[in-house]
Amino acid sequence: xxxxxxxxxxxxxxxxxxxxxxxxxxxxxxxxxxxxxxxxxxxxxxxxxxxxxxxxxxxxxxxxxxxxxxxxxxxxxxxxxxxxxxxxxxxxxxxxxxxxxxxxxxxxxxxx
Amino acid sequence: xxxxxxxxxxxxxxxxxxxxxxxxxxxxxxxxxxxxxxxxxxxxxxxxxxxxxxxxxxxxxxxxxxxxxxxxxxxxxxxxxxxxxxxxxxxxxxxxxxxxxxxxxxxxxxxxxxxxxxxxxxxxxxxxxxxxxxxxxxxxxxxxxxxxxxxxxxxxxxxxxxxxxxxxxxxxxxxxxxxxxxxxxxxxxxxxxxxxxxxxxxxxxxxxxxxxxxxxxxxxxxxxxxxxxxxxxxxxxxxxxxxxxxxxxxxxxxxxxxxxx
Numbered sequence: 001x002x003x004x005x006x007x008x009x010x011x012x013x014x015x016x017x018x019x020x021x022x023x024x025x026x027x028x029x030x031x032x033x034x035x036x037x038x039x040x041x042x043x044x045x046x047x048x049x050x051x052x053x054x055x056x057x058x059x060x061x062x063x064x065x066x067x068x069x070x071x072x073x074x075x076x077x078x079x080x081x082x083x084x085x086x087x088x089x090x091x092x093x094x095x096x097x098x099x100x101x102x103x104x105x106x107x108x109x110x111x112x
Numbered sequence: 113x114x115x116x117x118x119x120x121x122x123x124x125x126x127x128x129x130x131x132x133x134x135x136x137x138x139x140x141x142x143x144x145x146x147x148x149x150x151x152x153x154x155x156x157x158x159x160x161x162x163x164x165x166x167x168x169x170x171x172x173x174x175x176x177x178x179x180x181x182x183x184x185x186x187x188x189x190x191x192x193x194x195x196x197x198x199x200x201x202x203x204x205x206x207x208x209x210x211x212x213x214x215x216x217x218x219x220x221x222x223x224x225x226x227x228x229x230x231x232x233x234x235x236x237x238x239x240x241x242x243x244x245x246x247x248x249x250x251x252x253x254x255x256x257x258x259x260x261x262x263x264x265x266x267x268x269x270x271x272x273x274x275x276x277x278x279x280x281x282x283x284x285x286x287x288x289x290x291x292x293x294x295x296x297x298x299x300x301x302x303x304x305x306x307x308x309x310x311x312x313x314x315x316x317x318x319x320x321x322x323x324x325x326x327x328x329x330x331x332x333x334x335x336x337x338x339x340x341x342x343x344x345x346x347x348x349x350x351x352x353x354x355x356x357x358x359x360x361x362x363x364x365x366x367x368x369x370x371x372x373x
Contacts, residue, residue, distance in 0.1 A: 064231060
């Protein structure tokens with residue numbers, strides 16, 4: 001059976017205390033999250049024809065650099081269109097974060 | 113051998129004090145100490161600033177005579193140093209969480225998170241780590257503090273470093289010099305543009321340059337209050353949208369914001 005949706009909870013599966021952008025800057029970075037969880041889970045969902053439901057609730061907070069590196073990085077690798085097709089983002093704690101992430105995805109390849 | 117200097121910090125006539133001044137004072141005192149100076153001081157005679165100083169956590173970082181030490185009921189101060197353990201941990205989300213939970217415990221009776229403040233602390237730490245130092249080989253220490261103002265029912269956060277400041281950052285200076293249309297702007301006007309994300313990222317990498325604009329967005333949306341940045345000759349407040357040029361340079365960068373009930 002092919003799952004129609006894969007789930008990924010950042011707080012439960014990665015950390016409640018998201019860190020900086022790069023591994024060299026500290027623990028639980030966006031770079032680490034992308035490499036260890038987001039990218040593999042995204043590929044699995046895409047290859048299964050499923051969506052990837054990312055849950056942001058339960059964390060102490062999210063540095064903008066963490067979110068940009070993870071989700072912007074995903075879009076830089078797989079393209080904005082593919083990320084928008086596969087990814088679903090949920091955050092009841094801080095709903096504005098959902099729009100913020102989509103902005104990082106849409107602007108992932110834009111140099112300011 | 114250089115002669116040691118004595119520095120007297122005379123606060124006795126101070127009539128009013130804001131929480132950000134305490135972190136600034138500690139940073140100045142420790143900078144003096146790092147040069148080998150011997151620092152002594154006193155506390156304000158006036159009740160309100162004396163209470164704030166004693167309850168802020170200030171005394172945890174200075175020697176106080178026995179009997180003069182008081183428990184820091186309303187404030188907490190943390191310092192990132194060049195010590196080996198801290199030096200390897202460039203980003204300390206647990207320290208930020210500790211200050212935020214302390215504030216919410218006092219304000220709301222529960223040690224809750226506050227995600228916008230966590231985000232502001234995070235970006236401030238990264239900016240200091242990546243841009244504030246005068247040389248490639250060293251990193252600038254920083255101070256972070258929170259003070260709960262019972263009268264105003266708010267928690268006041270301060271993040272401070274004594275580095276080169278936003279406008280002393282080599283990359284930014286270089287960038288601004290290339291933007292010929294901005295040459296006529298003073299540092300206060302430039303700070304306004306940095307807040308609004310109108311100054312391009314200095315890294316030339318896609319997706320960068322969201323840190324200070326992200327703080328500004330939190331403030332404009334009301335998620336944090338009274339966001340203020342003082343750096344070099346610029347002083348900007350994102351809530352009131354006031355940006356002024358300081359007559360005297362502030363060495364480093366001071367970030368201040370509040371959360372209410």
